[in-house]
Amino acid sequence: MPASNAFVLRVTNLAKRYGQGCPSCYALTGPAFATNICPCCGSIVACHDIGFDLEEGEILGIVGESGSGKSTLVRCLYFDEEVTGGEAFLAAYGKGGVNLFAESSQRKRFIRNHLMGMVYQNPLLGIKPHFTAGGNVAEKLLTADVYNYADIRARAASLLTRTEIPRARMDDFPARFSGGMQQRVQIAKALANNPPLLFLDEITTGLDLSVQARVLDLVKEIQRELGIAMLVVSHDLGVIRMLADRTAVLKNGRMVEIGLTDQILEDPQHQYTQLLVHSML
Amino acid sequence: MLNLKAIERKGGYNFAFLDENTKREIRRKTLKAVAIPGYQVPFASPELPIARGWGTGGLQVTMSIIGPDDTLKVIDQGCDGGVNAVNIRKLLVKTTGVGTTFDTAAASIIQTRHRIPEEPMSGRQILVLQVPIPEPLRFVEASMAKTREMHSEMDYSRMWVFLYENIVKWGEITIGARYPSLVNKRYLIDPSPIPRWDVPKLHMAETLYLFGAGREKRIYAVPPHTSVEPLEFEDIRFRVEDFSGKACVRCGSDHTYMNEIYGGPGGGKLYVCSDSSRCDKLRAQRGEAKTHAGK
Numbered sequence: 001m002p003a004s005n006a007f008v009l010r011v012t013n014l015a016k017r018y019g020q021g022c023p024s025c026y027a028l029t030g031p032a033f034a035t036n037i038c039p040c041c042g043s044i045v046a047c048h049d050i051g052f053d054l055e056e057g058e059i060l061g062i063v064g065e066s067g068s069g070k071s072t073l074v075r076c077l078y079f080d081e082e083v084t085g086g087e088a089f090l091a092a093y094g095k096g097g098v099n100l101f102a103e104s105s106q107r108k109r110f111i112r113n114h115l116m117g118m119v120y121q122n123p124l125l126g127i128k129p130h131f132t133a134g135g136n137v138a139e140k141l142l143t144a145d146v147y148n149y150a151d152i153r154a155r156a157a158s159l160l161t162r163t164e165i166p167r168a169r170m171d172d173f174p175a176r177f178s179g180g181m182q183q184r185v186q187i188a189k190a191l192a193n194n195p196p197l198l199f200l201d202e203i204t205t206g207l208d209l210s211v212q213a214r215v216l217d218l219v220k221e222i223q224r225e226l227g228i229a230m231l232v233v234s235h236d237l238g239v240i241r242m243l244a245d246r247t248a249v250l251k252n253g254r255m256v257e258i259g260l261t262d263q264i265l266e267d268p269q270h271q272y273t274q275l276l277v278h279s280m281l
Numbered sequence: 282m283l284n285l286k287a288i289e290r291k292g293g294y295n296f297a298f299l300d301e302n303t304k305r306e307i308r309r310k311t312l313k314a315v316a317i318p319g320y321q322v323p324f325a326s327p328e329l330p331i332a333r334g335w336g337t338g339g340l341q342v343t344m345s346i347i348g349p350d351d352t353l354k355v356i357d358q359g360c361d362g363g364v365n366a367v368n369i370r371k372l373l374v375k376t377t378g379v380g381t382t383f384d385t386a387a388a389s390i391i392q393t394r395h396r397i398p399e400e401p402m403s404g405r406q407i408l409v410l411q412v413p414i415p416e417p418l419r420f421v422e423a424s425m426a427k428t429r430e431m432h433s434e435m436d437y438s439r440m441w442v443f444l445y446e447n448i449v450k451w452g453e454i455t456i457g458a459r460y461p462s463l464v465n466k467r468y469l470i471d472p473s474p475i476p477r478w479d480v481p482k483l484h485m486a487e488t489l490y491l492f493g494a495g496r497e498k499r500i501y502a503v504p505p506h507t508s509v510e511p512l513e514f515e516d517i518r519f520r521v522e523d524f525s526g527k528a529c530v531r532c533g534s535d536h537t538y539m540n541e542i543y544g545g546p547g548g549g550k551l552y553v554c555s556d557s558s559r560c561d562k563l564r565a566q567r568g569e570a571k572t573h574a575g576k
């Protein structure tokens with residue numbers, strides 16, 4: 001393991017296949033075949049051979065067209081989905097030497113509750129509309145074993161204030177909030193347990209442009225203040241350009257390129273990345 | 282006063298009414314419940330010809346564990362003379378011929394609804410509680426499949442959020458009866474509609490507590506010497522009902538769960554023990570003491 005840059009998250013050979021699979025699945029899918037569907041058995045190779053280090057305080061962007069496997073990747077890392085293969089290591093867990101995917105479901109829940117935060121594209125996947133805004137933040141704290149009411153109350157108030165939810169709305173139900181506000185409640189909840197690692201999956205897709213900018217600014221500020229390492233998934237290079245220090249490009253379930261965001265945007269190496277970058281100019 | 286001797290065993294029924302297969306099924310499930318404290322074990326049984334809501338769950342448990350040498354006590358809301366208690370006692374005595382008592386200390390099996398007796402019980406006794414709703418997570422989740430999953434993962438965060446929001450809204454936890462409690466640091470239970478006053482009696486007790494839910498056909502148990510912890514925040518603790526400054530108008534006791542009655546001089550509130558047999562016992566002792574003093 002390279003000792004130079006301390007990793008927060010290390011992923012190696014991650015694979016996720018939907019379907020029973022056959023010996024040709026991996027050989028006959030990917031960018032070279034322009035598909036993630038195995039022509040032999042019809043299985044979908046949503047992710048294959050994905051590996052990277054996420055470093056301390058870094059935002060790593062994951063970009064790629066719809067269906068390239070971005071959501072599958074973060075869902076696997078957050079244990080929403082079971083991987084087909086590969087390993088992941090968290091510096092904050094078992095001194096970075098324990099493959100998270102091999103842990104029991106109980107340990108995975110512990111890791112997720114204590115060491116990770118997730119913000120989904122659809123706010124209602126991450127928060128419950130019939131819990132109050134404060135209750136949603138409280139839920140994350142309670143799963144992380146914080147059982148002091150005054151502490152929960154204070155932390156929820158400060159996080160919601162930080163994510164620009166008026167204090168007066170703290171005990172209201174997000175069902176009555178706008179999409180942008182719901183998304184900010186979701187961000188507050190994801191930050192509640194002070195995780196060393198945050199996943200953000202297309203968090204501005206579906207929001208109005210003006211609202212998008214405000215949410216992205218917020219993410220950037222929080223990252224600067226707290227130094228949380230983030231994996232930011234987007235199909236939108238504009239979002240990636242604004243947030244990510246480094247970027248990985250996915251295509252048909254494979255990682256075709258990874259590097260500094262500026263370099264990838266200015267001098268894309270892979271043919272597909274060139275297409276992607278040019279299409280946005 | 283009820284005449285306990287007036288009820289006699291009637292022929293024509295199997296001992297304790299239930300057929301032996303059903304009793305065996307319920308005993309097996311009861312053993313499982315004891316082996317996994319707080320876990321709701323489903324059981325199979327034919328429908329009883331008794332309206333649900335009359336404690337059929339508790340009744341079936343009692344019918345399955347009772348033997349000819351047992352001494353039975355049946356109470357309803359703390360009272361041996363309640364309609365529900367009288368009918369259940371009648372049915373059990375008619376079909377078993379066992380002796381019955383009002384004295385908590387003299388009973389080997391106590392079937393109860395809504396109360397745990399005030400007198401401490403021993404390891405030779407079993408308390409059977411009638412349960413209307415066995416699922417503590419019903420407060421927060423309607424789907425049985427989901428609550429099962431939450432129990433299996435010990436994911437009680439939604440119950441906790443419910444308590445949090447309860448405090449936000451009311452300044453305190455407003456759950457009175459049915460206070461959600463964690464058994465053996467593992468399973469959350471609904472302790473049946475006993476008042477909060479009775480919940481600490483379940484904790485590290487000498488006695489075996491069996492909970493039977495008739496409608497949903499579930500049995501769960503708190504075995505002796507098992508921890509039972511009502512959910513509480515570090516800074517907002519679980520509290521029992523407060524009767525400070527109040528005493529029972531019948532027996533004078535001031536450390537007992539009391540019912541409020543109206544009708545004091547000037548229409549004021551009066552308090553009387555909910556556990557009627559203990560109240561009678563204390564009254565009798567006081568009476569004796571007075572007689573002795575008078576000699």
Ligand SMILES: Nc1ncnc2c1ncn2[C@@H]1O[C@H](COP(=O)(O)OP(=O)(O)O)[C@@H](O)[C@H]1O
Pocket residue numbers: 018036044045046064065066067068069070071072073
């Ligand atoms: N539950 C599933 N079952 C079968 N296929 C799925 C499932 N989830 C995603 N996929 C497929 O996996 C591929 C990657 O999807 P996804 O990770 O959502 O892509 P992205 O987030 O990059 O748009 C797609 O072909 C998608 O259809």
Ligand SMILES: [Mg+2]
Pocket residue numbers: 070071072202
């Ligand atoms: Mg996606």
Ligand SMILES: [Zn+2]
Pocket residue numbers: 529530531532533534553554559560561563
């Ligand atoms: Zn009394």
